[in-house]
Structures are given as C-alpha cells and as structure tokens.
Amino acid sequence: MKNTYFILFVLIFCIKCDLVFTGEKEVVYSYKNSICIIDSDGKNLKTIKKDAWGDLFHFINEEEIIIVGNDTTVSWGPVYLVHLNINTSEWEVIYDLNYFDNLNGPANGWEVSPNGEYFVFSAWMENIDLFLFDRNGKNLKNLVSLPLSRERYPTFSKSGSKVLFITDNFNYDDSEKYINTVSYYDFETDSVVKVLESTDSTRNRFMRLISACFSDTDDKIYLVKQIDDNTGASNLYRYDISSKSFTLLDENVSFIGQLKISGTRNRIVYKTKNEDIAIIDTDGQNKTILDHEGLHKEFAISNDGNKVAIWDKYVEGNGAQFFVIKHDGSNKFELPNGKSGAFSENGNKIVFHRVKKITN
Numbered sequence: 001m002k003n004t005y006f007i008l009f010v011l012i013f014c015i016k017c018d019l020v021f022t023g024e025k026e027v028v029y030s031y032k033n034s035i036c037i038i039d040s041d042g043k044n045l046k047t048i049k050k051d052a053w054g055d056l057f058h059f060i061n062e063e064e065i066i067i068v069g070n071d072t073t074v075s076w077g078p079v080y081l082v083h084l085n086i087n088t089s090e091w092e093v094i095y096d097l098n099y100f101d102n103l104n105g106p107a108n109g110w111e112v113s114p115n116g117e118y119f120v121f122s123a124w125m126e127n128i129d130l131f132l133f134d135r136n137g138k139n140l141k142n143l144v145s146l147p148l149s150r151e152r153y154p155t156f157s158k159s160g161s162k163v164l165f166i167t168d169n170f171n172y173d174d175s176e177k178y179i180n181t182v183s184y185y186d187f188e189t190d191s192v193v194k195v196l197e198s199t200d201s202t203r204n205r206f207m208r209l210i211s212a213c214f215s216d217t218d219d220k221i222y223l224v225k226q227i228d229d230n231t232g233a234s235n236l237y238r239y240d241i242s243s244k245s246f247t248l249l250d251e252n253v254s255f256i257g258q259l260k261i262s263g264t265r266n267r268i269v270y271k272t273k274n275e276d277i278a279i280i281d282t283d284g285q286n287k288t289i290l291d292h293e294g295l296h297k298e299f300a301i302s303n304d305g306n307k308v309a310i311w312d313k314y315v316e317g318n319g320a321q322f323f324v325i326k327h328d329g330s331n332k333f334e335l336p337n338g339k340s341g342a343f344s345e346n347g348n349k350i351v352f353h354r355v356k357k358i359t360n
Helices: 002-016
Strands: 019-021 026-039 046-050 053-059 064-070 080-085 091-096 110-112 118-124 128-134 141-144 150-156 162-170 178-186 191-200 209-214 220-226 234-240 245-253 267-271 277-281 288-291 297-301 307-312 322-326 338-343 349-359
Touching: 026 053, 053 338, 053 349, 110 150, 118 150, 128 162, 141 162, 150 209, 162 209, 178 209, 191 220, 220 245, 245 267, 245 277, 267 297, 277 297, 277 307, 288 307, 297 338, 307 338, 307 349, 322 338
Parallel strands: 128 150
Antiparallel strands: 019 026, 026 046, 026 349, 053 064, 064 080, 080 091, 110 118, 118 128, 128 141, 150 162, 162 178, 178 191, 209 220, 220 234, 234 245, 267 277, 277 288, 297 307, 307 322, 338 349
C-alpha cells in the first residue's frame, strides 16, 4: 500500500511540473505564445503575431487592435500598452505600464471607453487608484485617488461621461469598521459621486458591494451585493439611483468575478454561486447557463449581446478551453488553446491569446 501511495505521489508531481519520464529520457514541455484572430463562427483562423501575448484586447477598427501584453515567449514579465495592425502584424509599444510600482490591471479592472478613445484602469501607487490615458498612451491622469481607499473594477457608462467603480477601505479611526462603496467619476463636473455604501464591522475580506456597471442610462446600475457574510450568498440587482430602490434580477450569484454587460446594455454575463457562467437579459428574463465549470474562467460578451467567449484563466497549453457560444446556449465551438479574448465591434471576429504546449 505504501508503494502505491508513493507511485501516485510521483505521478502527481510529474503532472504538476509538466514532466513526463520515458524509458530513455525526461521530456520537458514549454509554451509558445501567439496572438490570433478568427471569425466568430469558427472559420478563418489566422496568427497575427508570433511570440506575443495579451491580457486585454480591444478593436479600434477592423484593422487595428489595442493590447495590454508583451512580445515575449512567456506569459509574464513587463507589461505594455500596444497597437497591433491585423493586416501587417506591425507591433507598436505606446506606453510602458511598468511605470507603476505594482500594476493591478486585469486583476482589478481595465475598461475601454465606448468610443475607444480612452482607457481607465486600476493600479497601485500609494493606494490602489484609478488612472486614465488616451488610446495613444498619452495624457496620463490619476482619475480617482481617495484617502485610505482602494478603487477597483472601473466601468464606463454607455455615454462615456462617467466611470463607475467599487471602493473599499478601513476607517483607521475605528479599525473595526470596514467601508465599501459604489461610486462614479463624472467627467463633466470632475467630481466623484457616491451611489451606495455598505459597512462591515467583521472586516470580512470580501466586499459586500462586489461588482457593478451602468445600465443603458446613467441613472440605473446593475450590481452584485453580498447578503450573508457567513455563506457568501449574493444577489444580482438593478438599482435606481434616483429612487434608491433595488430590483432583484437573480439570486445565488457568486461574490467572485466581475459582471460583463454588452455594449447595447441588453444582456449581462456573470457567475452563479455554483460557479456556473450565466447570461440574463437586463430585465431579469431569459436566464441561460452557458458553462457549468466556471470556477477559474473568464469571459467576454459581444457588443450586441448575442455571443459570449469563455476561457480558462490559469490553464495553459493544450489543456486550455476557449469556446464561443450564443446567448441561448446554442452554436458552441471551441478555439484551439485559447486564453483571453475580445469581439470586434460588429461581433464578426474574435482576437485571442493562443498558448501552444510544445516539447523541448
């Protein structure tokens, strides 16, 4: 029995370390990164840039993409804001994001304005603040920096005139009091407006107000709100800012992960408490489960809300899953070894980071 346990331990160790032992020699795997584009029906796969990766993609037009990533063979290291031409594969670094002490971009929120002209993101300076620059990497601005506060998960309003975000901080005059808010920055007035506030004397590490985004107008938001500290139970609501009223859209929602809303504001993608990935109309109708294994997965939704891309966040290489599916759960197809992606404005194309596992 002891020998059996030892053999199992060795096998698990080999799998975790990506090592395979043959009768003659050790086989070591490595990963090859590339940025690819494909039609959203699964046809016409094309490699745009070899030996490059990206965590965030955004189509400026049908020929040009903005990427947060790097032209390297490994999926870590320095991070840059890059322009990539789809037709010529021209790669132009327009901003060195390593200026920040500890960039918390994809982990705490990146968002592109509806007109594609501006980026807002969360990064660490003295606190976690919100920053903004234009699509050419110019005019960097510390958009929001609240005392003793961490600003995360920024999202633009449909008009582009406001940025909604989550804050959480500890009141150091009363170290047991935890304050969590949903606020927005108004470009027209250059001011921050608080929408909701929640406090927690237990210093629960999960925010009660977890993720939020604007509706098709600036007077309503969608948000995930935690309702039970012990179980983590959370619900999806629509909140009317003027009347300060909640409308329940779905129960038993996960307190981990961001909401993703379509550009037309007709559908929302989110995770359930069971870690399913679900999509629902913004009126709370037509909920559909798109994936039952969504624990470590991320997703993107097309501008019209008709298609969703889902991928593994941590798995790399030939075991990675990246698939595209319609909002009603039909027409599912997989992309080879995909990780991270975005739809073009018309939803006809998908750009994604491909990680291929190879034998050295």
